[in-house]
Structure formats: structure tokens, C-alpha cells
Amino acid sequence: MLEFSSSTQSAETADAPCVVVGVFDSALGGAAAEIERAGNGVLSRLRDGGDFGGKLGSTLLLHGVQGVRASRVLLVGLGSRADFDALNYQRACSEAGKLLKSLAIESALVFLPECEVRGRDAAWRVRTCALAIDHANFRYTATVKPNGSRTQLKRIELAGAGDSRTALEQARAIGRGVEFARELGCLPPNICTPAYLAERARQLADEHSNVQLEVLEREQLRELGFGAMLAVGQGSSVPPRLIVLQYRGGNDAKPFALVGKGVTFDTGGMNLKPTGSMEEMKYDMCGAAGVMGAFLTAVMLKLPINLVCVVPTVENMPDGGSYRPSDVLTTYSGLTVEVLNTDAEGRLILCDALAYARKRFEPQAMVDAATLTGACVIALGKHASGLFSADDALAGELLAAGSESLDRAWRLPLWDDYRNQLESAFADIANIGGKSAGAITAACFLSRFAEGTRWAHLDVAGTAWDEGRKGYATGRPVPLLAQWLMDRAAQQ
Numbered sequence: 001m002l003e004f005s006s007s008t009q010s011a012e013t014a015d016a017p018c019v020v021v022g023v024f025d026s027a028l029g030g031a032a033a034e035i036e037r038a039g040n041g042v043l044s045r046l047r048d049g050g051d052f053g054g055k056l057g058s059t060l061l062l063h064g065v066q067g068v069r070a071s072r073v074l075l076v077g078l079g080s081r082a083d084f085d086a087l088n089y090q091r092a093c094s095e096a097g098k099l100l101k102s103l104a105i106e107s108a109l110v111f112l113p114e115c116e117v118r119g120r121d122a123a124w125r126v127r128t129c130a131l132a133i134d135h136a137n138f139r140y141t142a143t144v145k146p147n148g149s150r151t152q153l154k155r156i157e158l159a160g161a162g163d164s165r166t167a168l169e170q171a172r173a174i175g176r177g178v179e180f181a182r183e184l185g186c187l188p189p190n191i192c193t194p195a196y197l198a199e200r201a202r203q204l205a206d207e208h209s210n211v212q213l214e215v216l217e218r219e220q221l222r223e224l225g226f227g228a229m230l231a232v233g234q235g236s237s238v239p240p241r242l243i244v245l246q247y248r249g250g251n252d253a254k255p256f257a258l259v260g261k262g263v264t265f266d267t268g269g270m271n272l273k274p275t276g277s278m279e280e281m282k283y284d285m286c287g288a289a290g291v292m293g294a295f296l297t298a299v300m301l302k303l304p305i306n307l308v309c310v311v312p313t314v315e316n317m318p319d320g321g322s323y324r325p326s327d328v329l330t331t332y333s334g335l336t337v338e339v340l341n342t343d344a345e346g347r348l349i350l351c352d353a354l355a356y357a358r359k360r361f362e363p364q365a366m367v368d369a370a371t372l373t374g375a376c377v378i379a380l381g382k383h384a385s386g387l388f389s390a391d392d393a394l395a396g397e398l399l400a401a402g403s404e405s406l407d408r409a410w411r412l413p414l415w416d417d418y419r420n421q422l423e424s425a426f427a428d429i430a431n432i433g434g435k436s437a438g439a440i441t442a443a444c445f446l447s448r449f450a451e452g453t454r455w456a457h458l459d460v461a462g463t464a465w466d467e468g469r470k471g472y473a474t475g476r477p478v479p480l481l482a483q484w485l486m487d488r489a490a491q492q
């Protein structure tokens with residue numbers, strides 16, 4: 001992760017390998033105006049020559065600008081001032097980040113936080129800029145050699161937003177949580193097994209004295225009655241784990257609970273996924289990685305709340321010992337479930353974890369994150385996570401946290417009208433709800449196991465990773481969950 005600090009240097013006289021300035025497509029202001037003046041109209045000449053007009057997201061790298069001490073000036077287009085909003089600001093920061101990543105420099109001085117953004121304050125601009133540049137600078141190196149050994153970006157100084165200590169501290173904690181989630185998400189499933197996730201939770205607990213960890217293994221889970229979770233894991237040669245992290249940062253208030261789907265690989269089981277649908281299923285533990293990442297952020301920020309994080313983690317494999325379609329499982333809650341499709345496994349591990357978290361911790365609010373349904377990707381694409389909750393206030397809090405962090409969610413209904421799709425002749429409930437409204441019926445299934453608790457579900461199937469061969473885990477929904485917890489802490 002990059003190091004962040006703030007700076008009061010000026011764009012003209014700063015001693016830095018690169019200064020980064022934002023340029024609107026109209027009049028120049030702030031650092032851009034300074035460069036223009038020091039460089040005897042350099043920006044006007046670029047505009048008049050048609051080389052750089054400030055189009056949103058465009059970049060141009062200049063070397064040795066006359067009158068400017070820094071050896072490089074990176075221009076970043078901000079588009080029209082009238083249209084400039086939070087998303088445009090983030091876009092400009094991330095384009096700057098991509099370009100900085102490609103340069104052989106160790107640090108840069110970034111003036112983008114000086115640009116006013118409607119409805120957002122200076123702290124937000126600092127945080128968002130730092131996180132966007134850090135996100136663009138992500139490198140996966142666990143199983144592949146880094147490209148070349150040349151100098152890499154290490155430090156970002158942010159200028160133009162005054163004293164930003166708190167904002168930078170938040171950016172560090174959120175950035176670290178995001179990085180943690182992205183690294184776990186990207187790891188291949190032969191490395192990132194349930195035991196590996198438990199190991200990373202162990203490290204996290206070892207590094208923070210106010211964090212406690214319990215890892216439950218198959219025997220204990222059997223005794224406790226995790227019938228649905230164990231069934232999903234029984235076809236795999238790697239054993240399941242239940243990870244329980246607890247952080248005490250508050251008084252005696254009831255904790256908040258985060259629950260994350262940790263399927264380290266989802267073949268579909270006996271309802272095997274076809275070629276083309278299985279390749280990306282190493283990401284099926286991104287809900288788990290997301291809640292652990294947000295937990296890490298909360299711990300790093302020492303938020304004055306109590307927080308628990310419950311992660312059921314298994315591998316879903318076909319085998320002679322696998323669970324089958326038509327099996328009836330007895331869940332932790334006592335409800336029986338008829339398995340009509342072994343590929344609807346996420347809800348089966350979550351139903352036990354939700355019921356357990358609810359009974360053991362009586363949380364004041366509980367949120368789960370899961371790469372739960374392809375249907376959610378069809379409904380909302382890659383931009384918004386699906387949000388489901390019967391509690392309007394909790395849904396409002398999460399939607400607000402999503403817009404604040406630009407890790408946005410969109411609410412879908414969780415009405416009882418959908419419940420009859422889950423009826424079964426052989427059990428209390430079936431694990432699939434038929435063709436229509438797949439994301440909603442999955443959420444309805446979960447709701448049966450969270451009854452009596454303020455609970456919300458985030459379906460991150462579309463948002464947790466970028467598709468394609470070079471798509472990485474995104475770290476979502478860490479920013480949303482971290483913001484939600486920061487907001488809860490601030491409200492106490």
C-alpha cells in the first residue's frame with residue numbers, strides 16, 4: 001500500500017519528482033493557474049494547439065516545464081466545472097493514479113484535493129484521492145513476478161486541502177482493508193483455502209491486542225449443529241472452518257455483526273457449473289474477504305464500537321461424499337432445508353452463520369456480504385451491489401454509506417410476496433426459488449434465518465471483482481462497510 005501524507009508546498013516551487021494538477025476545460029484555477037503563470041502560458045499553448053483541453057479523465061505528462069522546479073508535471077483533465085461531481089473527481093484521481101503507476105518514480109505531489117466537489121468536504125476529497133490512487137496502484141505479486149525491477153511508486157503527498165490528518169488516517173485504514181480483501185480475493189483456490197483464511201484471521205488477531213479469534217473445525221461444527229454448512233463442505237478434501245473474530249472498542253453496547261460468504265472455490269457441486277461459469281469462482285470468498293477487510297479497518301481506526309465478524313468458509317466440490325440435490329438438511333436454527341440445487345450453496349453456509357451470530361451475539365445490527373447470485377449481476381451489473389433489508393432505517397444507513405464512499409448499493413425488495421417460491425414438500429424451505437427474481441429469493445431464504453435481528457444483505461456478485469483475464473478483486477464492499485461502521489461510531 002502507498003504511504004500518504006499532506007503537504008503545503010506550492011506547485012511551482014515544490015521539490016518533487018512529479019506534481020499532479022487538475023485542469024478544467026474552462027478557466028484555470030489553483031495549482032493549474034500557478035503552472036500556467038510560472039510556465040509562461042504553457043497550459044494555454046497546449047489548449048490552443050489542441051494537445052490538452054482538460055477533457056475529463058485525460059492525462060498529459062510534461063517534462064521540464066520552464067519555471068517549475070519539479071521535473072514532471074502531470075495534467076489531469078477534470079472536464080466541465082459545472083458538471084464536476086463526486087464521481088468525476090474520483091475518475092480524475094484514478095486516471096492520475098494509473099499514469100503514476102506507469103512512471104519510474106517513488107513519490108508524487110498531488111494537488112487534486114484542492115478541487116471543490118459539490119456536497120463533499122475537504123476531508124472527503126483527501127480520502128477519496130488517496131484511495132483512488134492507491135487502488136490504481138494495486139499490484140498482485142503473490143504468485144507472479146513483478147514486471148521489471150524498476151522504481152515503483154511508494155508515497156503520495158496530498159496538497160490543497162489543509163490539515164488532513166484524520167482524513168489520511170481513515171484513508172490508510174480503509175486502503176489497508178481494501179488491500180487485504182483484494183489480496184485474498186486474487187489468490188488462487190489451491191492456496192486460499194478455508195484453513196488459509198483462518199490463518200490470515202490468526203495473523204490479524206495476533207497483530208491487534210483487542211482482537212480475539214476463534215476457529216471452529218468440523219467436529220465442533222457438528223456438535224453445534226451446523227448441518228447446512230457442513231453439507232456444502234463435505235465433498236471437498238479441504239475441511240471447512242468457521243472463523244469468529246471479535247473486537248471490543250466500545251463499552252457494553254451490543255456488537256455490530258458482519259457475516260461473509262467464504263466459498264474458496266465454487267464448482268457448483270453435483271450441479272456442476274459448465275465451462276465458462278466456473279473459472280472465476282475463486283472469487284466466491286470475496287464476501288468473507290470484504291467483511292474481514294472492513295473489520296481490519298475498524299480495528300485500525302480503533303472505532304469505539306464492539307464488532308464481530310463471522311465467516312463460514314468451505315469449498316464446494318463434487319465427489320462420492322458430496323451432498324446431493326434432494327438431500328434434506330437440518331440447519332443450525334432447526335429449520336430443515338431441501339437442497340434442490342447444490343450450486344445454491346452460499347445461502348446454505350450463510351444461513352447457519354447468520355443464525356449462530358444472532359443467537360450467540362444478539363447484535364444490534366447484522367450485515368452479510370456474499371457473491372450470492374448470478375441474477376444480481378444480471379439485475380445491477382458491475383456498478384451497484386444489491387441491498388436487501390426489511391429494516392428501512394438500516395437500509396438507509398447502508399445506502400448512505402455507499403454513496404459517501406462511492407461503493408454504491410441499490411435496494412431491491414424483500415417482500416413476503418416472494419416467499420412462496422421457496423416452498424418445499426419435504427422440508428421447511430427449499431434452497432432455490434425458481435427462474436424469476438433469483439437475487440431476491442436468495443435474500444428471502446437468508447431472511448428466514450435472521451428473523452428478530454436488524455439485518456441486511458449485500459449481494460456483491462457483480463461488484464467484488466473486475467471481469468476478464470486481468471480483472472482483480474475490487475475490495476468491495478470494504479469501503480461501504482467501513483463507512484457504515486465509521487458512521488455508527490460517530491453517532492454514539
Ligand code: BES
Nearest residue numbers: 341343344345371372373374375432461
Ligand atoms: N457463487 C455463485 C453466484 C455467482 C455466479 C457469483 C456468477 C458471481 C458470478 C452462487 O453460488 C451460485 O452458483 N448461484 C446460483 C444460484 C442458482 C443455482 C439458484 C446462480 O446464481 O446461478
Ligand code: MN
Nearest residue numbers: 266343344345
Ligand atoms: Mn454456487
Ligand code: ZN
Nearest residue numbers: 263266284346
Ligand atoms: Zn457460490
